[in-house]
Amino acid sequence: MIVEKKLIIKHKQGLHARPAAIFVQIANRFECAISVRKNNQEVNGKSIMGILMLAAEKGSHIYIKADGPDAKKAVEELEKLLLGEMEEPEGKIKK
DSSP, rough: OEEEEEEOOOSSSTTTTHHHHHHHHHHHTSEEEEEEETTTTEETOOOOOHHTTTTOOOEEEEEEESSTTTTHHHHHHHHHHHOOOEETTTTTOOO
């Protein structure tokens, strides 16, 4: 199954540093292949270097594409992070 979703990043830090690391950790929990596209640049969603190369700030439009048996769940979990809805041990990630 292939799932693709367009999102606007609402997380206050965008997809930099800590949120990028969390994104990759979440992505690597799933069997499906995950890619992230911003403008004309597409990267492996399971690679921290790839995600950081996007330089996706708050307000950026990105596309997440997942291909595999757990694609829908993967996109749902990654969307929660990007919308600032994901819980962390230290508390809620703020928008």
